[in-house]
Each structure stands twice: as structure tokens, then as C-alpha cells.
Amino acid sequence: MSVDHNPFDRHFDSLESIADTISEVVQCPVTIEDASHKLLAYSSHDPETDPARIATIIGRRVPENVISALWKEGIIQQIMTSHEPIRISQISEVGLGDRIAIAIRNNQDVLGYIYILDNNQRTNETSLQLLQQAAQAARTKLVQLQTQNRKQEQHHHDFFWHLLTHKNPSEPETKERASQLGISLPPRYQVIVLEFETDINEKLNQQIQYTIRTVQQIRIALHVIHNNRLIMMCAPGVGKHAELQYKDECSKFITQLKLRFGAVPVRRGGGLFYEQYVFVEKSYQEALVVIQMGNTYPEALSGIYDYNELGYYRYLPTLVVDRERKPIINESLHRLRQYDEEHNSDLSYTLEIFLNQDSNVKKAAEVLHVHTNTLMYRLKRVMEIGDIDLNNMDQKVTMYLELKLNKWK
Amino acid sequence: MSVDHNPFDRHFDSLESIADTISEVVQCPVTIEDASHKLLAYSSHDPETDPARIATIIGRRVPENVISALWKEGIIQQIMTSHEPIRISQISEVGLGDRIAIAIRNNQDVLGYIYILDNNQRTNETSLQLLQQAAQAARTKLVQLQTQNRKQEQHHHDFFWHLLTHKNPSEPETKERASQLGISLPPRYQVIVLEFETDINEKLNQQIQYTIRTVQQIRIALHVIHNNRLIMMCAPGVGKHAELQYKDECSKFITQLKLRFGAVPVRRGGGLFYEQYVFVEKSYQEALVVIQMGNTYPEALSGIYDYNELGYYRYLPTLVVDRERKPIINESLHRLRQYDEEHNSDLSYTLEIFLNQDSNVKKAAEVLHVHTNTLMYRLKRVMEIGDIDLNNMDQKVTMYLELKLNKWK
DNA sequence: CCTGTCTTTGTGTAAAACTACAAAGATAGG
DNA sequence: CCTATCTTTGTAGTTTTACACAAAGACAGG
Numbered sequence: 001m002s003v004d005h006n007p008f009d010r011h012f013d014s015l016e017s018i019a020d021t022i023s024e025v026v027q028c029p030v031t032i033e034d035a036s037h038k039l040l041a042y043s044s045h046d047p048e049t050d051p052a053r054i055a056t057i058i059g060r061r062v063p064e065n066v067i068s069a070l071w072k073e074g075i076i077q078q079i080m081t082s083h084e085p086i087r088i089s090q091i092s093e094v095g096l097g098d099r100i101a102i103a104i105r106n107n108q109d110v111l112g113y114i115y116i117l118d119n120n121q122r123t124n125e126t127s128l129q130l131l132q133q134a135a136q137a138a139r140t141k142l143v144q145l146q147t148q149n150r151k152q153e154q155h156h157h158d159f160f161w162h163l164l165t166h167k168n169p170s171e172p173e174t175k176e177r178a179s180q181l182g183i184s185l186p187p188r189y190q191v192i193v194l195e196f197e198t199d200i201n202e203k204l205n206q207q208i209q210y211t212i213r214t215v216q217q218i219r220i221a222l223h224v225i226h227n228n229r230l231i232m233m234c235a236p237g238v239g240k241h242a243e244l245q246y247k248d249e250c251s252k253f254i255t256q257l258k259l260r261f262g263a264v265p266v267r268r269g270g271g272l273f274y275e276q277y278v279f280v281e282k283s284y285q286e287a288l289v290v291i292q293m294g295n296t297y298p299e300a301l302s303g304i305y306d307y308n309e310l311g312y313y314r315y316l317p318t319l320v321v322d323r324e325r326k327p328i329i330n331e332s333l334h335r336l337r338q339y340d341e342e343h344n345s346d347l348s349y350t351l352e353i354f355l356n357q358d359s360n361v362k363k364a365a366e367v368l369h370v371h372t373n374t375l376m377y378r379l380k381r382v383m384e385i386g387d388i389d390l391n392n393m394d395q396k397v398t399m400y401l402e403l404k405l406n407k408w409k
Numbered sequence: 410m411s412v413d414h415n416p417f418d419r420h421f422d423s424l425e426s427i428a429d430t431i432s433e434v435v436q437c438p439v440t441i442e443d444a445s446h447k448l449l450a451y452s453s454h455d456p457e458t459d460p461a462r463i464a465t466i467i468g469r470r471v472p473e474n475v476i477s478a479l480w481k482e483g484i485i486q487q488i489m490t491s492h493e494p495i496r497i498s499q500i501s502e503v504g505l506g507d508r509i510a511i512a513i514r515n516n517q518d519v520l521g522y523i524y525i526l527d528n529n530q531r532t533n534e535t536s537l538q539l540l541q542q543a544a545q546a547a548r549t550k551l552v553q554l555q556t557q558n559r560k561q562e563q564h565h566h567d568f569f570w571h572l573l574t575h576k577n578p579s580e581p582e583t584k585e586r587a588s589q590l591g592i593s594l595p596p597r598y599q600v601i602v603l604e605f606e607t608d609i610n611e612k613l614n615q616q617i618q619y620t621i622r623t624v625q626q627i628r629i630a631l632h633v634i635h636n637n638r639l640i641m642m643c644a645p646g647v648g649k650h651a652e653l654q655y656k657d658e659c660s661k662f663i664t665q666l667k668l669r670f671g672a673v674p675v676r677r678g679g680g681l682f683y684e685q686y687v688f689v690e691k692s693y694q695e696a697l698v699v700i701q702m703g704n705t706y707p708e709a710l711s712g713i714y715d716y717n718e719l720g721y722y723r724y725l726p727t728l729v730v731d732r733e734r735k736p737i738i739n740e741s742l743h744r745l746r747q748y749d750e751e752h753n754s755d756l757s758y759t760l761e762i763f764l765n766q767d768s769n770v771k772k773a774a775e776v777l778h779v780h781t782n783t784l785m786y787r788l789k790r791v792m793e794i795g796d797i798d799l800n801n802m803d804q805k806v807t808m809y810l811e812l813k814l815n816k817w818k
Numbered sequence: 819c820c821t822g823t824c825t826t827t828g829t830g831t832a833a834a835a836c837t838a839c840a841a842a843g844a845t846a847g848g
Numbered sequence: 849c850c851t852a853t854c855t856t857t858g859t860a861g862t863t864t865t866a867c868a869c870a871a872a873g874a875c876a877g878g
Contacts, residue, residue, distance in 0.1 A: 272737070300803060308737065311807030315728050322727045328681070328717065343845090343854080358802040359768070361835065374856050376836075381854090393767040394709060397806055398720030752824080752875095770865065780827050785866075787825090 007130070008137040015041035015141050022114065022134045026127045029053060029117040032138060034145070035110050035206075036213030037062040051095030053117055064216040069094045071260055079103050080110050085131045087118075100128065104135045104142055109206070111142035155181050160222035163280040164191070164231060174277045186221050186235030190273045190306075191283035192250065194230040194265035195291055207261040215256070217242050217249040230265070231284065250305070267291045270306040289317060296407060300356070319401070320408050330402045332386035339385050347385065348403075350378045355400045359390070417542040424450035424550050431523065431543045435536045438462060438526040441547060443554070444519050444615075445622030446471035455526075460504030462526055473625040478503045480669055488512050489519050494540045496527075509537065513544045513551055518615070520551035564590050569631040572689040573600070573640060583686045595630050595644030599682045599715075600692035601659065603639040603674035604700055616670040624665070626651050626658040639674070640693065659714070676700045679715040698726060705816055709765070728810070729817050739811045741795035748794050756794065757812075759787045764809045768799070 007025055012018045015032050022030045023043030030043040031053065039060045042053075055063045069091050070076045078086050079101050088099040097119045104112040114135055116123065159181055163169060178185050200208065208230055212220050222233040236246040250270070257263045269290030271283030286307035293313050294301050304310060336348040350368065354375070357364040365375040379390060389395050416434055421427045424441050431439045432452030439452040440462060448469045451462075464472045478500050479485045487495050488510050497508040506528045513521040523544055525532065568590055572578060587594050609617065617639055621629050631642040645655040659679070666672045678699030680692030695716040702722050703710050713719060745757040759777065763784070766773040774784040788799060798804050 308740070311803055312810050313803075314737075315724075315731060315810070318727060318731045319724050322724060328723075331717070345855090355802055358800050358805070360800070362833095371857050372835085373858075377855070377857095391767050391769070393764055393809065394720055394722075396767070397809060400802065400806060401721050401724070754825090771863090781865085782828075783826050786827095790824090 006133050008133040012137060012141070015138060016044075018134060018138050018141070019043040020045075022116070022131070025130055025134075026116055026118075026123050028119075028123065031056060031115045031117075032104075032112060033062060033115065034112040034142065036210055037067055037113070038213065040112060040142075040145070048117075048119060050097035050117060050119070052097070055095070061216075063094070064214065066091075066094045066096055067214055069096065075101075076260075079113060083132075085128045090119075100131070102131050102135050104138045106139055106143055106146075111139065111146060114138060152181070156183060156222055157224050159183070160224050160231075160233065161226075163222075163233075163277060164224070164284045165281065167281055168278055169280075171276060171278055183221065185277065186219055186233075188273050188275050189221065189233050189235045189280075189283070190270050191280060191287050192232045192234050192268070192270045193284070193287040193291055194232075194254070195267040195269075196228045196230070196263070197266050199228045200225050200230065204261070204263050207257065207263055211253065211257050211260070215249070215253050217245055218253060231287075233280065234270075267294050268305045269294065272307050289314065292317070296409075297404070313404075316404060316408070319405060323405060330398070332388050332399065333402050333406075336382065336386045347378060347382050350375065351382050351386075351388075351399065352403050354379060354390075355396060355403070359396070415542050416539070417546040421546060421550070424547060425453075427543060427547050427550070428452040429454075431525070431540070434539055434543075435525055435527075435532050437528075437532065440465060440524045440526075441513075441521060442471060442524065443521040443551065445619055446476055446522070447622065449521060449551075449554070457526070457528060459506035459526060459528070461506070464504070470625075472503070473623065475500075475503045475505055476623055478505065480665075484510075485669075488522060492541075494537045499528075509540070511540050511544050513547045515548055515552055515555075520548065520555060523547060561590070565592060565631055566633050568592070569633050569640075569642065569689075570635075572631075572642075572686060573633070573693045574690065576690055577687055578689075580685055580687055592630065594686065595628055595642075597682050597684050598630065598642050598644045598689075598692070599680050600689060600696045601641045601643050601677070601679045602693070602696040602700055603641075603663070604676040604678075605637045605639070605672070606675050608637045609634050609639065613670070613672050616666065616672055620662065620666050620669070624658070624662050626654055627662060640696075642689065643679075676703050677714045678703065681716050698723065701726070705818075706813070722813075725813060725817070728814060732814060739807070741797050741808065742811050742815075745791065745795045756787060756791050759784065760791050760795075760797075760808065761812050763788060763799075764805060764812070768805070 007021055008018070012021070019030045019032050019041040020043050023045070029049050031039060032041040033056075034040050039056055039062070042057055052063065052066050056066070067076070070088075073091065075086065075088055080103060082103070083105070085100050085102040088096075088101060090097045090099075097117055098121065100116040100118050100123060102114050103110045104114060114131065116131070159177060163174065175185065196204070205225060208225065212223055212232070217237050219235045219237050220232050221235060224231045234250070236243045236249075242249070254265060254268065257265070269287040271286030271290075274280075274283055290305065290307050290310060293310060293316065294304070296316075297313065301310070301313065307314065333348060336351065339345065340347050340349075350364075353367050354361075354364040357367060361372050361375055361379075365372045368375065370378075382388060383390055386399075388399060416430055417427070421430070428439045428441050428450040429452050432455065438455035438458050440448060441450040442465075443449050448465055448471070451466055461472065461475050465475070476485070479497075482500065484495065484497055489512055491512070492514070494509050494511040497505075497510060499505055499507045506526055507530065509525040509527050509532055511523050512519045513523060523540065525540070568586060572583065584594065605613070614634055617634065621632055621641070626646050628644045628646050629641050630644060633640045643659070645652045645658075651658070663674060663677065666674070678696040680695030680699075683689075683692055699714065699716050699719060702719060702725065703713070705725075706722065710719070710722065716723065742757065745760065748754065749756050749758075759773075762776050763770075763773040766776060770781050770784055770788075774781040777784060779787075791797060792799055795808075797808060
């Protein structure tokens with residue numbers, strides 16, 4: 001086979017024929033994947049293969065542990081940035097033999113990958129050169145695919161956005177529209193919103209798309225990006241395994257975003273789970289409440305991501321509205337604030353910390369960096385000046401809620 | 410003067426002329442009062458009088474301490490029930506000399522009183538007999554007065570009821586209407602509602618009217634009776650003295666109702682103070698909230714009568730509405746209740762008492778009549794079964810509010 | 819009936835909270 | 849500047865809590 005002749009400088013009917021051609025050239029099994037490691041084509045007639053390849057073909061997607069391993073070794077990063085084929089040493093823990101991989105690119109964008117299973121190291125420099133030609137050939141096919149996907153994606157986006165913003169969509173109509181679009185809706189879902197520091201740009205968008213597509217334990221049925229938010233309809237995958245691990249998987253999703261791309265969502269919120277699609281908007285609003293509350297009470301709600309974990313915080317938006325309609329000054333707090341102002345002291349803050357620390361003198365004193373007796377003295381003053389009985393749950397809850405509500409902008 | 414001749418068997422121009430005639434007959438100073446001890450007429454040309462009579466004439470009303478003393482001695486009770494004149498021994502503490510009194514009646518109703526100052530015990534049986542005739546003569550005058558008052562009262566009722574039930578009455582129109590009706594509205598008022606066990610019947614009504622009219626430190630500008638409720642527009646009287654004592658006086662008002670007539674309001678509620686009359690309805694609604702909350706949380710809110718003392722309880726109605734619109738089961742409480750059901754234990758009740766007692770193990774154990782270690786053990790179980798951290802204020806407040814809201818019917 | 823778990827009550831101990839009191843620094847107002 | 853008050857920190861003694869462990873009663877399921 002001469003270098004002058006380029007076997008990929010012709011028309012191909014399909015990606016399969018490209019895969020077969022590569023396989024013929026390099027005499028190795030070949031798989032072609034899209035940007036999110038979904039299997040697009042693979043060479044047939046391959047004598048030897050490895051467990052990773054079998055799993056990929058059977059699941060029509062590269063298994064998650066294989067992807068994770070490749071990321072961990074820094075291989076995906078290499079492939080994505082390099083224009084040359086990359087040699088991959090075997091990773092036997094995930095059943096992956098020696099490989100060679102090259103990205104299929106369109107300008108800067110990575111559209112997919114060509115993997116070659118090279119167990120016996122048969123490939124030489126010449127065939128590696130040819131791989132670049134093969135990637136070129138695959139490119140046009142993938143561009144076509146991508147345009148199709150883009151269109152479909154746009155439809156998905158529109159459909160999801162409609163669900164998110166309309167209070168009472170018809171249940172049967174929604175289901176019909178979903179099946180028209182080829183979306184299989186999960187029987188039980190929740191809406192999750194991730195909020196990023198800044199508006200989501202093209203690069204971050206692609207990283208997110210990649211992460212969404214490669215996540216496997218959670219099922220992200222629909223998603224939309226809006227300004228600095230990623231909004232997703234999520235459901236646990238099939239099997240009890242996935243059901244139990246769901247929460248962990250959601251966190252893992254975010255960890256992956258961070259580890260692989262350094263993209264960290266600032267805030268995270270999840271609505272309740274529902275089974276009817278009339279409630280998508282509800283779950284969305286709930287997720288937004290979690291985000292809002294998280295922004296308002298960052299320390300108190302750190303580690304709380306779901307609406308059903310909000311506890312009494314879920315009532316606060318309602319109470320704020322109620323209070324605005326009917327403003328009543330809390331005499332006790334007012335007096336404390338006044339005293340603080342006049343004597344530039346910190347009685348109200350002291351009270352706040354004390355209550356935050358569950359009325360535990362020692363802990364509160366530590367947080368405030370003062371002697372316990374100092375705290376004791378201050379609390380006595382709080383009781384005197386504010387006319388508050390700090391041994392009375394009702395009065396403490398009143399003050400606690402008051403302090404919480406006062407944090408509202 | 411012969412017994413056969415009745416000096417009261419003729420027409421009298423006014424109550425004053427009756428008073429003068431009595432005075433001539435018995436040779437003693439005379440005062441005529443209405444049913445609520447407001448001065449209606451008094452004899453002139455009286456040589457001797459006592460401090461109580463002077464104060465009555467100057468204030469155009471029997472001083473409160475005098476009325477109280479007469480009640481305490483059981484004298485008013487006697488006068489009200491007897492058809493005969495009653496002799497009253499002097500009560501020097503309140504400047505009251507020896508007297509003779511008789512009720513002016515129309516059938517069962519007491520319309521007013523005739524008092525005779527009898528310091529030198531000059532009156533004999535004959536003149537006492539004549540007193541009954543005098544009461545008869547005064548009766549017709551008082552009946553006329555009463556009819557007039559009834560009409561005026563009806564107007565007052567209508568006016569007040571309108572304020573209570575209309576959200577945005579015009580401020581200038583309200584003031585004009587008040588001055589038309591001869592009502593002087595207080596500059597600052599609150600609405601107080603007293604709720605009785607049963608609907609207010611004629612007898613209780615009269616007792617209430619009597620008490621309202623005789624109260625002197627609080628100014629009850631308007632009042633209405635509706636089913637089992639007495640609704641009043643109250644204001645402190647003039648002077649700083651009255652301002653400070655206002656709260657005590659309100660309680661005293663109720664004590665008087667109880668002591669004098671055995672009529673005890675079951676529930677009491679006061680709205681906020683306002684200065685504009687647009688807010689009468691608001692203050693009324695607030696008073697009703699206090700009553701409602703008092704009925705829902707009798708122990709917790711015993712001793713709380715005003716809306717501004719409700720603390721966080723004032724939010725509960727809003728929260729109940731919010732919760733109904735969006736029912737979320739509190740997993741922790743649900744699990745506790747379930748456990749209680751299955752093992753017929755009292756974990757949720759234990760938690761409730763523990764929180765009510767401000768997380769004080771000793772007090773809670775006492776309330777529950779168990780050993781502190783028993784309570785400790787139960788709380789540990791509560792934490793395990795409900796997955797609650799009882800050292801976390803947020804979680805405790807969540808549970809506390811949840812338990813409170815669950816008390817709602 | 820037995821058996822194992824749940825529950826109550828008891829004992830003991832270390833840690834923490836509450837109380838009273840004292841000393842000294844900080845601060846405001848005359 | 850002095851003085852009175854407010855504030856912080858310290859010491860000491862009592863009460864309460866938290867925790868570990870043990871014994872015994874209650875109860876359910878085989």
C-alpha cells in the first residue's frame with residue numbers, strides 16, 4: 001500500500017463503510033464514536049476484540065467506567081486537543097486493550113472519535129498518517145449528523161421550555177408531542193437547575209453537553225440552557241441500584257464538570273419528584289426556590305440541594321410576601337438593633353449566632369471568639385433589652401424567623 | 410304630709426323637677442342616674458352633700474371607685490333585684506355617706522337609680538314608701554330617654570359595623586359621619602373582640618352594656634354585639650396614667666364582667682393600634698386571628714391577647730394556606746407517626762413536648778412524667794427513626810412548625 | 819412457651835451550663 | 849480628669865446534660 005494513494009479520498013455511503021475501510025487499512029478493529037462517546041459505527045469481520053469494545057458495541061455507547069478511566073489518565077484531554085493520532089496503553093481494570101485514537105474535527109469542534117484496537121501493535125507510522133485522512137472522511141458524515149441533531153435538539157429545547165413555562169399543559173398532548181419528537185419521558189422526574197457564575201458561553205455549553213451525554217446513572221431526559229442556568233429534567237436510571245445512587249450520581253455529575261472542565265456551578269437546586277408532566281413547571285419553580293434560598297442563606301443551606309430538604313425555609317418566600325403586605329416591627333429586635341447602633345455593640349448578631357448554634361453556649365462562644373461568660377452576659381443583656389425569654393421556644397422561634405426574614409434583600 | 414296624698418301623681422317637665430320634688434319630700438339631696446350610673450338629674454338647694462356626690466355631679470357620672478365599692482359590698486346587686494328602697498351604710502373610703510337607693514324599673518329592666526343622701530338618717534318609712542312612687546314617675550322619663558338612646562345606639566352599631574366590614578372606607582367621610590352621629594373618635598384605637606361560650610342573649614347583652622358604660626379608664630368608642638362576640642373599638646383614656654394602665658384596664662374589664670355577672674368570655678383578641686379609620690377592618694381581622702389562634706393553641710397562647718404579641722403564630726394562617734396549596738409530607742414526622750402507630754408509642758408527642766419545653770430535658774421529662782433517661786432514650790429514638798438532628802436549630806424549627814401546623818383543623 | 823428486641827429506670831462519670839461574685843478594662847458624660 | 853456604668857474575663861460551686869452500661873419489665877413472633 002503506497003503512501004501516495006489515499007484510500008479515503010472517495011465517496012463513502014456510510015460511516016460503517018469508513019470503519020470497514022480503516023479496518024482494512026490498519027488490519028485492526030475500528031469504532032467510530034460521536035463527541036459524547038455514543039457508538040456511530042464499527043468495523044465488522046474483526047478477529048480479535050477486547051471487553052471494552054464488546055461492551056461499547058452492545059450498549060451502543062462506551063461504558064462510563066471506560067470513559068472515566070480515559071479521563072483520569074488524561075487521554076481524552078490529549079485526543080481532544082491534538083490533531084495527531086494518540087496511542088493509548090491498555091487499561092486492564094476496565095477491559096481496555098492498547099488503542100490508537102484520533103479526534104474527528106470540524107475546525108475547532110470535536111465531532112467524534114475514531115478508535116483502533118491495536119493489541120498487537122501492528123500499526124506503523126504510515127497507517128497513522130492515513131488515520132488523519134480517515135478522520136477527514138468521517139468529518140463530512142458527522143457534520144451531516146450534527147446538523148440533524150442540532151435540529152432535533154432545537155425541537156427538544158422548545159418542547160422542554162414550553163413545559164417549564166406553562167402552568168397546565170395537557171397531559172396527553174404532552175405525551176404525544178414527546179413521542180413525535182422521539183423523546184421517551186421518564187415515569188418519575190425532577191427538574192434540576194444548575195446556576196453558573198456567568199452566562200454559559202459556547203465552550204462551556206459544549207462541555208455541559210458532553211457531560212450530560214456521557215452521564216449514565218442519571219437519565220437526563222431533557223435539558224435547556226438559559227443565560228447562566230442549565231435546566232434539566234432528571235430521573236434515576238433503571239434498576240434499584242440507580243434509584244438508590246441517584247443523589248450521589250447528581251453530585252458526581254457536578255464533580256465531573258469540575259474535574260474535566262473546571263466548570264463549577266455556583267448554585268444547585270432540585271424540585272420535587274413528580275409523575276405527571278403537568279408538574280414540570282412546578283418542579284422547576286421549586287428548583288428555583290432552592291437556588292434563591294441558597295443564595296440568601298448560603299451557610300445555613302450549604303449541602304442542601306433539593307426542595308424537600310429545605311425544611312421550614314420553604315415557607316420563607318411566602319412569609320416575606322406576607323410581611324411586606326403587612327409590615328409589623330418586631331419590638332424586641334428593634335430595641336436590640338437600636339441598642340447596637342447607639343452603643344455600637346453586637347447584641348442582635350450575638351443572638352443570631354446563639355440561635356444558629358441551637359442555643360449552645362459553648363459552640364456559639366467559639367463562633368464569636370469570646371469567653372463563654374461573655375456570651376452569657378450578652379445573652380442576659382439580650383433578654384433584658386429585648387424583653388425576650390431565651391428559655392421559651394416560641395419566643396426563640398419568633399426571633400429566629402425574624403432574623404431569617406431580615407436577611408432577605 | 411299625709412300618706413294619702415301622692416306628690417308624684419302629676420306631670421313632671423323634667424327629671425330635674427322630679428329630683429327636686431323628692432328632695433323636698435325627704436329633705437335630703439337626691440341624684441337620679443341611668444342604668445350605667447351616668448348622672449341624669451340632681452336636686453339643687455341641698456345644704457349638705459358628700460365627696461362622692463360632688464364627684465358624681467362634677468364628672469356627670471358616678472366615679473368608678475364608688476361603683477366598684479358598691480358592687481363589692483353587694484349593694485348594687487341588691488338594688489337591682491329588689492323593688493324596695495335599699496339602705497346603704499356609709500363607705501368612707503370612697504367618700505360615700507349613708508344613702509337610700511331604689512331602682513327605676515320598667516317591668517324587669519332596670520332603667521336607672523334614685524339615690525338619696527341620708528347622712529342624718531332623717532328618712533322614715535313613709536318617705537321610703539313615697540320613693541317607690543317617685544321611681545314610678547321617673548320611669549316614664551327614662552323610658553323616653555331609652556328609646557332615644559336605642560335609636561342612637563342603632564346608628565352607632567350600623568356605623569361601626571360598616572367600618573368593621575368595609576376594607577377601604579373614605580377617611581374624611583368616616584369622620585364626618587362620626588361627627589354627625591355625635592361620636593368622638595379616638596386618635597388611636599384598636600379593635601378588641603371578646604368571644605363568649607354561647608350567643609349573647611338579652612340578659613348578657615345588658616350586663617355587657619352596663620360594664621361598657623361603667624368602665625372609665627378605657628374608652629370604648631364603639632361596640633357591636635354579633636352572635637357570641639362583643640366587638641369594641643377601644644382606646645386608652647386621656648393622660649399618661651391611662652395610657653400605661655390600658656392593658657391592665659382591659660383585663661379589669663373582663664374581671665368585672667366575671668365578678669359582677671359571672672359572664673366570662675371564652676376567648677379574647679385585640680388587633681393592632683391604628684390612627685386612621687381605614688384600618689378598623691384590619692384591626693378587627695387581626696383580633697379575629699388572635700381568637701382563632703387562641704382556639705387552636707390554647708395552652709401555648711394562654712395569656713396572649715394582642716396581635717402584636719402573637720410572635721410567629723401570626724404567620725401560621727398564611728402557612729396553612731400555603732401548605733394546603735402545596736402539600737408536602739414531612740418525611741421525618743411521617744416516619745415518627747408511623748412508628749407510633751405500629752408500636753403504639755408516643756415519639757411524636759414526646760418530641761412535641763420536648764420542643765415545647767425549649768429542648769430542656771428535665772422540664773420535658775417532668776411534663777411527661779418519665780425519668781430523664783427515659784426521655785433521653787426516646788429522643789435518641791426520635792433522632793434515629795425520624796432522621797432528625799435535635800442539635801440543629803433549623804431542623805428543630807422545621808419540626809416545631811410542622812407540629813404546630815398539624816394542630817390545625 | 820421461649821427468645822430477642824424494645825423500653826424504662828437506675829448508677830456513675832465527664833462535660834457543659836447556670837449562678838454568683840470579683841476584678842479589671844472600656845466607654846460615655848459631666 | 850473623674851466617675852459611673854458597661855463590658856469582658858476569671859474563679860468557684862451547683863445543676864443539668866450527655867453518654868455508657870446494667871438490670872429488669874414489656875412485648876411480639878416463632
